Amino acid sequence: xxxxxxxxxxxxxxxxxxxxxxxxxxxxxxxxxxxxxxxxxxxxxxxxxxxxxxxxxxxxxxxxxxxxxxxxxxxxxxxxxxxxxxxxxxxxxxxxxxxxxxxxxxxxxxxxxxxxxxxxxxxxxxxxxxxxxxxxxxxxxxxxxxxxxxxxxxxxxxxxxxxxxxxxxxxxxxxxxxxxxxxxxxxxxxxxxxxxxxxxxxxxxxxxxxxxxxxxxxxxxxxxxxxxxxxxxxxxxxxxxxxxxxxxxxxxxx
Amino acid sequence: xxxxxxxxxxxxxxxxxxxxxxxxxxxxxxxxxxxxxxxxxxxxxxxxxxxxxxxxxxxxxxxxxxxxxxxxxxxxxxxxxxxxxxxxxxxxxxxxxxxxxxxxxxxxxxxxxxxxxxxxxxxxxxxxxxxxxxxxxxxxxxxxxxxxxxxxxxxxxxxxxxxxx
Numbered sequence: 001x002x003x004x005x006x007x008x009x010x011x012x013x014x015x016x017x018x019x020x021x022x023x024x025x026x027x028x029x030x031x032x033x034x035x036x037x038x039x040x041x042x043x044x045x046x047x048x049x050x051x052x053x054x055x056x057x058x059x060x061x062x063x064x065x066x067x068x069x070x071x072x073x074x075x076x077x078x079x080x081x082x083x084x085x086x087x088x089x090x091x092x093x094x095x096x097x098x099x100x101x102x103x104x105x106x107x108x109x110x111x112x113x114x115x116x117x118x119x120x121x122x123x124x125x126x127x128x129x130x131x132x133x134x135x136x137x138x139x140x141x142x143x144x145x146x147x148x149x150x151x152x153x154x155x156x157x158x159x160x161x162x163x164x165x166x167x168x169x170x171x172x173x174x175x176x177x178x179x180x181x182x183x184x185x186x187x188x189x190x191x192x193x194x195x196x197x198x199x200x201x202x203x204x205x206x207x208x209x210x211x212x213x214x215x216x217x218x219x220x221x222x223x224x225x226x227x228x229x230x231x232x233x234x235x236x237x238x239x240x241x242x243x244x245x246x247x248x249x250x251x252x253x254x
Numbered sequence: 255x256x257x258x259x260x261x262x263x264x265x266x267x268x269x270x271x272x273x274x275x276x277x278x279x280x281x282x283x284x285x286x287x288x289x290x291x292x293x294x295x296x297x298x299x300x301x302x303x304x305x306x307x308x309x310x311x312x313x314x315x316x317x318x319x320x321x322x323x324x325x326x327x328x329x330x331x332x333x334x335x336x337x338x339x340x341x342x343x344x345x346x347x348x349x350x351x352x353x354x355x356x357x358x359x360x361x362x363x364x365x366x367x368x369x370x371x372x373x374x375x376x377x378x379x380x381x382x383x384x385x386x387x388x389x390x391x392x393x394x395x396x397x398x399x400x401x402x403x404x405x406x407x408x409x410x411x412x413x414x415x416x417x418x419x
Binding site: 119142144147148151152154162164167168171172175176179180181183193194195196197200201204205208218219220221222235236237238240243 | 268270271272273277300301302303354376377378379380381382383384387388391392395396400401404405407408409411412
């Protein structure tokens with residue numbers, strides 16, 4: 001299949017990386033070959049959820065962008081993170097992390113890179129790893145990489161919180177995605193206070209943005225306590241947050 | 255002689271610990287025992303690392319219900335581990351420390367949330383978009399060379415993407 005799914009938010013702190021990790025993991029657990037690319041080169045973080053530490057011998061996305069390796073050489077196989085019941089099944093999960101070395105981050109910000117290399121890299125990755133799904137965890141805000149991810153995606157999820165700081169920027173992002181004629185787009189509303197009227201919020205978001213809401217995620221203390229030390233849905237498979245992740249994953253796999 | 259009457263219907267709710275609302279409910283009629291655990295074959299199957307394959311059992315002794323712990327992670331009521339205890343018309347218990355929270359109820363009693371304060375549902379903040387500002391921001395990006403270039407190639411990019419699969 002090789003579907004490309006981008007997860008984006010206008011602002012940071014919306015929980016995008018946690019949602020990306022949970023969604024990708026859930027889709028992998030359903031028996032698919034899945035990869036996640038952390039294109040948040042300025043502030044990479046999703047590697048933390050999979051316990052990937054700094055290793056001088058490990059290749060990362062930066063190495064690919066600098067022409068030092070093929071993109072598939074930068075893929076970490078994190079299939080072992082999936083539950084034991086998935087081992088031996090077709091399930092596979094890979095992560096292409098961005099470098100966490102301050103020097104690498106500074107260099108890439110200073111020198112930049114040819115953004116079009118990324119689109120070639122995504123397609124090469126799908127082919128080389130025989131992926132069913134490629135999840136792109138984007139940097140918050142609008143820049144060349146995020147616009148490219150939107151342009152190439154089969155499905156775009158825009159994550160927002162029910163917070164005034166997110167509302168305006170999300171409207172801009174949704175409009176840009178429409179102008180780029182993204183194939184499918186949906187919103188994920190995250191960090192909803194427990195006391196908020198969830199159906200009322202969904203109705204309002206769908207009406208204002210004229211875009212379907214694929215998932216509504218309540219703020220949960222367990223997720224705060226996990227503090228990105230692992231993939232939440234693996235730690236709490238019966239939690240309502242996980243149930244909502246599974247609902248969104250089913251929409252992806254439809 | 256031990257009374258041998260059948261129990262009235264009871265319900266078990268898997269409860270959201272943040273909101274107190276039920277996530278899932280099981281109803282049992284005229285059933286003298288209800289087995290709870292991770293393994294298939296239980297009456298209530300909960301997939302959670304804290305839950306043992308056979309974790310707990312609700313048993314009706316002809317007069318009243320008892321909760322029996324079977325699991326190595328323990329079964330707790332008000333943070334205290336129990337082994338066998340009589341339970342009331344409404345009882346909250348947890349499967350393992352930090353594990354799933356369950357609420358047992360005799361029939362005829364409406365589910366009540368844990369905390370009446372949690373019952374209060376706040377309306378969402380109204381979402382107001384400054385359309386002029388939005389159009390201005392969108393225009394600034396759309397008129398950039400890069401966006402124009404991307405618009406031109408986006409359909410080709412997607413076509414390449416679908417062809418390469």
